[in-house]
Amino acid sequence: MKKLWITLTYLVFIILLIIPLIRIFYGSWAEGWEGFIKALSRPQSLHALQMTGTIVVLVTLINTIFGVMLAIYLVRATWLGPRIKQFLNSLVDLPFAVSPVIGGLMIVLLLGPHTVIGSFFEDSGFKVVYALPGMVLATLFVTFPLMVREVMPVLQEIGSQQEEAASTLGAYSWYTFWKVTWPAIRWGVIYGVVLTVARSMGEFGAVLVVSGNIMNKTQTATTLVYQDVENFNVLAANSVALVLATISIALLLLMEWAKKRKGH
């Protein structure tokens, strides 16, 4: 009985994960190395990958700083009442509960060219929706819980006594953060960064709604794959997908390593 279940698990694993991966690999190599390179060196491919790269870097940076900050406030701040903390805490999980497409839609409805805020930005020459800022915002919305949820339990676990000890020894908050808090939460943050990178690289729905998917302008790697599939350009779709999948696997390995270090 046990053996049957183990076999079944492997079977599901192979059908759902391994076979598609192999398919992507073969699909991108259907015309050999040349076809793969050709598909990737199309201007729209290069632009889309670059776009994804930009979004990943910006989102990871912003999410790391604000995620760690919010985690610290939610765990440590005594000036926030318990009710407000509870409310903020449940708000953090909102992106987990809400579909990314709806997240993107909210941004369009709030900051689109026909809204008050949107037209204000537009008038001052700063386009939000159907441009990079909107796409970064949409990806931020989706990835926001990842960092907070990684760092909060670590902060709770180490408690505030080490920080209090540092304050009685004359250290102010910035010094205490870098010398006492940071070394304790470092691996949690790295784990959060890996998750954020992976998630923002693969984000599709929210970005699709916000970007309008304009080729060579607001197209990301994932939306390009979508478009290539729509155009029956399977080879190109496979090639871009392979690049994304390879990076994802590398990230997963990095994550495993970070997780192991976190335990120490």
Place this chain on the structure above:
Amino acid sequence: MHIEVNQLNKHFGDFHAVNNVSFTIEKGRLIGLLGPSGGGKTSILRMLAGLETPDTGDIVFHGKRVNDLPPQERGIGFVFQNYALFKHMTVFDNIAFGLKVKKQPKDQIRERVMSLVELTGLKGFEHRYPHQLSGGQRQRVAFARALAPEPQLLLLDEPFAAIDAKIRQELRTWLKDMIERLGITSIFVTHDQDEAIEVADEIMIINKGRLEQKGTPWDIYKNPQTQFVASFIGESTIVSEVHKLKGFEDASSWAGTKALIRPEYIEVGKTSEFKIISATETGRIKHIHFRGSEWMVEVQVGDVTLITYRSLEKEVLHPGEEVNVLVHRAYLFNDTDSWIMENKLKEDPMPVHI
């Protein structure tokens, strides 16, 4: 450092954690804050450190009000209950932390840390991490770390709570010697009366957020000023109808008065062991327990069970045996007053009414 605290109050929500506490502490004294858990001792300590803000009241160090000073500026050392050592730093770096914050020159830091390492008997352990140390060693690292920036006041929160009994004894003596040698004003929190009596120059008894009594351990033992102090310090039995005991008949003139009798106020033994039999009660041994260095005896007198100790040198008593019981004195209290009453028959060798 001379410390003065006036009318200190602290609430946590509806809970009145510290209630109108005032005291002064002379420079160089070692003070024990003693009381049951949740009584507000740690809150007082944390307010002195600046880790907690009082609702009302003043904290004055050296004649200067420090309420608005952050912990960084108060010149205190704090030893936490669980030591709160920096986990990712070696013993050396832990002790050096307060000196590095002050940006002292490296060789000076090294010198000071090494002298503290020597002083606390941690030589050879400088490069270990906290998780590689025993409880007692961690405690000493925490102590050295708190002392490194040369604080004027040392605050210790339950410093021995997390250490096993045998080493605790050693550390108590060690800490007392160390603090005496350094001459630093120190306050420690404990819920263990033996610890407070043994280590402190002066004890402050804290209960339900109030300061019940402040004085030397002997003072507090001899003249408890409230019922709580009397029952908290030492062991005791509460007797509600004390006028039924021989020698305490006068107690009946105060209605509603109860008595608190300590084991050491009671003598128990065979008739031949007493000089003045008339002052003794007869009782029956209920249980005896061997306590390592003496017997603990439960004796039934009328409808009261009294507890006392008996030397191992004396003849062994057995349960069920009839014995004489002499109550030397009792601590009497009622709703308004409390006082100590001696056994009046014991005072008078030839009582008239016999």
